[in-house]
Every structure is written in structure tokens, then in C-alpha cells.
Amino acid sequence: MSDLLQKTNVINDRILCSWIRCKRKAWLDRNEKKQLKTWTSHRALQLDHQYKSLSAFMQKSPKRGLQACKEGANEVVGIRLKGRSPLGIPLEAHPPLLLKIRGKSSWGDFSYIPVVARQGKRITREHRLSLAFYGYLLTELQKKEVDHGLAISLGNNGLEISKVTLTKKIKSELFDALKNLNITLKKKELPSLTLDRKKCALCSWKKLCDANASKEKDLSEVSGIGSKRKHILQEIGVKDLNELALCNVDDLIRKLEKYGEHHSKIAEQLINQAKVQKEFVPKKLNSKIILxxxxxxxxxxxxxxxxxxxxxxxxxxxxxxxxxxxxxxxxxxxxxxxxxxxxxxxxxxxxxxxxxxxxxxxxxxxxxxxxxxxxxxxxxxxxxxxxxxxxxxxxxxxxxxxxxxxxxxxxxxxxxxxxxxxxxxxxxxxxxxxxxxxxxxxxxxxxxxxxxxxxxxxxxxxxxxxxxxxxxxxxxxxxxxxxxx
Ligand code: SF4
Missing domain, CATH: 3.30.420.10 (Ribonuclease H-like superfamily/Ribonuclease H)
Structure with a gap:
């Protein structure tokens, strides 16, 4: 993100995607020193996949910028969309590709829809809201409603193209997201760690957040505790790793029973794991010969x-x-x-x-x-x-x-x-x-x-x-x- 953007209140598509993954990530992107970020291969792989998918999708070399839209080019890249949310928040977005379709717009008897590359098998909230974001700003620019976009992916079986209808529900989800994202960015204090720490593996703030989590003895530091289990443990009053290590086994089993057997039956294992991590001493579980x-x-x-x-x-x-x-x-x-x-x-x-x-x-x-x-x-x-x-x-x-x-x-x-x-x-x-x-x-x-x-x-x-x-x-x-x- 540019320094210029950090000094303004502009919300762009990158920070929206960050926020969808983790509210803390969006806050850090906006407010923390960039030197504390570490490079991850994730973004480079994502861009590589996007490049390959778009290249397989496009018929010819795309044209660039607003002028290309005015001239009715079939595929347009390098366009910057600007506007304001219904609440007046300044917005900016760089769609990877715009595709010409039929339909009257301010430029003539044609209009455009946004295209994004999809990594993974499913269409996620990130894809839907990105398309809705591009669609919203594009509607303003071309004076023609954008009612759908495309999510494409080049995989083993060739190019997959999925149409994503931009329903009223998705648009209203987008506006809620923009409002809440704006609230997150303006917060004075750093939002809490994501409940699902698996997401951190791909994140450039991982080093910083790992250090915080370890210092705070966050429950997600305990092996075997994912987002749901952390939430349950907090609900029954176990706040961190040290508290878990001190739990009584029978007491914890009883409290976890109402959340299902798969939680209560590993209560002892969780306590022991927390103890091992607290005391930093490995524990052998049985005397069998392992190999x-x-x-x-x-x-x-x-x-x-x-x-x-x-x-x-x-x-x-x-x-x-x-x-x-x-x-x-x-x-x-x-x-x-x-x-x-x-x-x-x-x-x-x-x-x-x-x-x-x-x-x-x-x-x-x-x-x-x-x-x-x-x-x-x-x-x-x-x-x-x-x-x-x-x-x-x-x-x-x-x-x-x-x-x-x-x-x-x-x-x-x-x-x-x-x-x-x-x-x-x-x-x-x-x-x-x-x-x-x-x-x-x-x-x-x-x-x-x-x-x-x-x-x-x-x-x-x-x-x-x-x-x-x-x-x-x-x-x-x-x-x-x-x-x-
Ligand atoms: S490392 Fe994890 S908790 Fe920290 S910002 Fe990234 S996703 Fe969120």
C-alpha cells in the first residue's frame, strides 16, 4: 500500500481483501510500520496464478486504461476506478480485467463487467465482494448497472469460468463490509488475533502476530486449539495457555460436554499439551517402541x-x-x-x-x-x-x-x-x-x-x-x- 493511501481515508480493493481475511491484518496494513512486514511467497504465487488465468482467458492482448473503455476494446486492464460508498467513504479499486459485453453505457452500445482470478476450488466471500466492489464503482463510471462478474481459474482441467451474479444481498454485504472496515481502520487499538490462526501461515504480519500471541500466551498457541475450540474455551472462562494448563481434567470434561464429545474427549490432552508448552518439557505418552x-x-x-x-x-x-x-x-x-x-x-x-x-x-x-x-x-x-x-x-x-x-x-x-x-x-x-x-x-x-x-x-x-x-x-x-x- 502506498504511503499516500496510508495518509488518506481511502479504502481500496487490497485493504478490503485483507479485512475479509482478518480484521487485524487490515488495521496493520493501514497503521503499522511496513518494515515490520515479512515477505511471503503467497502474494507472488497469487499474482502468478492470476497472470496465467487471465492470459488463458483473453482472446488478444488487452488494451490499457480509460481511453480503451471509451474506444470499446474487448478487454481492458490497468484501469483505476474511483468513487464513494453510500456513506461517503472514498473508494479506489484496480480490477485485474474488464470484459466488454452487450448493453448500452455512457460509452456506446457496450458496457463492461469485472473479471477476477480464483485460486482454489470455491468462489469465496473475497471473490464475491471484490467483484461487487468493482461492479459498484464501474456502474458509476459507465452509467450502466453491473449485474454480474466472472471468476476464472486455470487448473488441471483447463480454464474454468464461473459467473457470479451481483445480487442485492451481495451489494448490501459489500456496503456493510465497507462501513465496518472503516470502523476497524479508525480504531486506536490493534484488533485481536484472528480466531483461525491457520490463515496466519500466508500473512506478511505473521512474525509480528506470532510474537504477540506467544507473549500473551494466547490459546491459539496451544496445539490442537483452532478457532472454534478457542472460542468455546473462552466462553467457559479459560482465557489463556497458562489457565488451561492449570485446569482440572474432570472439571474441563464436564464443562466441554455440552459442546460435543469431540471436545470433551480431548480435554485431558489439551491440558497436558498446555502444561508441556508452559513448562517447556516434552512428555512421553506411553512406553511402546515407536519405530x-x-x-x-x-x-x-x-x-x-x-x-x-x-x-x-x-x-x-x-x-x-x-x-x-x-x-x-x-x-x-x-x-x-x-x-x-x-x-x-x-x-x-x-x-x-x-x-x-x-x-x-x-x-x-x-x-x-x-x-x-x-x-x-x-x-x-x-x-x-x-x-x-x-x-x-x-x-x-x-x-x-x-x-x-x-x-x-x-x-x-x-x-x-x-x-x-x-x-x-x-x-x-x-x-x-x-x-x-x-x-x-x-x-x-x-x-x-x-x-x-x-x-x-x-x-x-x-x-x-x-x-x-x-x-x-x-x-x-x-x-x-x-x-x-
Ligand atoms: S498474522 Fe494472522 S492474526 Fe496477524 S494479521 Fe495476519 S492473519 Fe491476522
Missing amino acids: PELKSAKGILIYDIESDPDVRHDFLHGFVSLKRNVNGDWDIKESKYEPILNLKKQEKITWSQINNKIKNLPNWPIIHYGETEVLSMIKLAKNNGASEEDIDNIKNNFIDIHARLKSAWLLPVKNYSLKSVAKWIDFKWHQKNVDGPKALLWWRQWINNNNSNLLKWILEYNHDDCIATWKIAEWMIKRNELSQK
Whole structure:
């Protein structure tokens, strides 16, 4: 957002979208120092997807600006719409694309409707209100009512085009949103954290908000507490992590019963998790051996994939092969990283390379973190005509380290993602501030320009993810051994 906008009361489409995601985000965008923001790949990926969707949608090169509308160009970009809300709030918007349709406007026997790109499967409130916002300002400009807009998305099955009717209800929702957004922006104090902290993963204010939440011992810092559960706990008088850690189990079960069994039955787990986070000491939940499959294995494969969720494409299958050494120990320094790229339309080759690798190492367990890897592998195998035996082999040989960890340990971490757990056991990625979305951004850039550095960075990141998976497994094995001494 420009400094100019910060000094004015103008509401634009960007800040409206921020507010729809999180009221605090809109307030921070307007009022906080920009230096406190951190770059995330989310916006870059969103713009990349928008660019590809619009390019696939447009018939020719679009024309730019107001003059293009006056001349009746079929597709217009780079236009700035201005106006005021019914309450007089100054508004400004930059629609990604305007499309010419029939219907008399101030420019002639044609008019325009707004087009937005849709990421994800559904049309969300953000898409509806953005289209309504563009439609409202465009109506003023062209003197012709805009009664619908388009949400488009380029996915695996080509371009999807959805018509969004701008009903009276949506328009009134927009005006309410603009009024309430204006109230939020004028507040003196920072609005509270969003209840749904999953949204924070994509947000450029994450670092700042994480620090606040940790300092305030916010309930959302406790693993297992999402937006709904936080709300319920607050309703029954549990205000923060410290208070939860001090709760009596029976008392909490009784209070949570009226909200449903799925809440009351994890009351004890929540209290224990809060205690572990408060005291910063991990807790073993049972005495079972966590990875018995590794006891007699001569070697293991460590597996991690990188994916593009917009087109449901797993573009990289990374394997680390780790042999037991002559002393019977595992030494990750002696392991070998073997990435297999999955280029579009070459899935058969990818599957054959992976299948050969797995078959050449019979009885080597394959460890991975989270269920995505095994589900993707089964899908890849089925798509490429694998036998029932091969599929069973995958199901039997793959070991989900995340599931094993959760079944045996409570750790002082706010979530059990690979990044959080591995960082807690002091594993460091070679590259700073890299995550899956950034690797995806590099992948998309590499597809366009073949810059070998980009591929090198992706592989380095994926290799580190594999090693991090191993480090967590190793931590559990060592803890197991210690407890048996
Ligand atoms: S990090 Fe989360 S709470 Fe903070 S502004 Fe972003 S979405 Fe809202």
C-alpha cells in the first residue's frame, strides 16, 4: 500500500481483501510500520496464478486504461476506478480485467463487467465482494448497472469460468463490509488475533502476530486449539495457555460436554499439551517402541514431495537413501540424496523410476512426514497401472513419522508441522525463510526460464526436508533407547 493511501481515508480493493481475511491484518496494513512486514511467497504465487488465468482467458492482448473503455476494446486492464460508498467513504479499486459485453453505457452500445482470478476450488466471500466492489464503482463510471462478474481459474482441467451474479444481498454485504472496515481502520487499538490462526501461515504480519500471541500466551498457541475450540474455551472462562494448563481434567470434561464429545474427549490432552508448552518439557505418552520396523532394516528411504496445489501436481519426489553402517548405526552424513523430477506429461517415466527404486531396495522402510506423501504415491501408482501387490507394498512400507510422533509424544511446540518440530530439536535448514510455497514459486520460475540456480535451491530445500524428517525419527529412536536403559 502506498504511503499516500496510508495518509488518506481511502479504502481500496487490497485493504478490503485483507479485512475479509482478518480484521487485524487490515488495521496493520493501514497503521503499522511496513518494515515490520515479512515477505511471503503467497502474494507472488497469487499474482502468478492470476497472470496465467487471465492470459488463458483473453482472446488478444488487452488494451490499457480509460481511453480503451471509451474506444470499446474487448478487454481492458490497468484501469483505476474511483468513487464513494453510500456513506461517503472514498473508494479506489484496480480490477485485474474488464470484459466488454452487450448493453448500452455512457460509452456506446457496450458496457463492461469485472473479471477476477480464483485460486482454489470455491468462489469465496473475497471473490464475491471484490467483484461487487468493482461492479459498484464501474456502474458509476459507465452509467450502466453491473449485474454480474466472472471468476476464472486455470487448473488441471483447463480454464474454468464461473459467473457470479451481483445480487442485492451481495451489494448490501459489500456496503456493510465497507462501513465496518472503516470502523476497524479508525480504531486506536490493534484488533485481536484472528480466531483461525491457520490463515496466519500466508500473512506478511505473521512474525509480528506470532510474537504477540506467544507473549500473551494466547490459546491459539496451544496445539490442537483452532478457532472454534478457542472460542468455546473462552466462553467457559479459560482465557489463556497458562489457565488451561492449570485446569482440572474432570472439571474441563464436564464443562466441554455440552459442546460435543469431540471436545470433551480431548480435554485431558489439551491440558497436558498446555502444561508441556508452559513448562517447556516434552512428555512421553506411553512406553511402546515407536519405530520397530527400523530395528532389523538394513537401510531406509526418506521421502518428501514438493507440489503445486493449484494444478494438483507433485513436481518433485525427493528420496534420501540411508544405509545402516558396519557398526549397525545410522549416519545421515553417509546418506545419498536422489531427487526425481515429475515433469508434466512424463508421469509414466517418473513412476517407473520410483517403482524401480522401491523394488531395488526390498524391505527398506520408507519414512515420510504427514499423510500427503503416501496418498500421493498411491495415486501416482494407480494412475500408472501399478499392480495390487505394488499398491500393498506402498501401504505396508511407508511410515508416517508425524503420526508416530503424535501417538507417543507431547512436545512443547505450538503445532506438529515438520518445520516446528524439527526446529525444536534444533535442526537448521541451509536456506533462510524458505518454505513449500517459496519452493513452488521457484519451480514456476524455473519452468519459465530454466535458470539452473532455481532448481538447485528447490533440491536443496527438499533435501533438507528429508533430513529434517530423519532427525525427528532419530530423536524418537534415541529417546526410546534411553528409556529402555
Ligand atoms: S498474522 Fe494472522 S492474526 Fe496477524 S494479521 Fe495476519 S492473519 Fe491476522
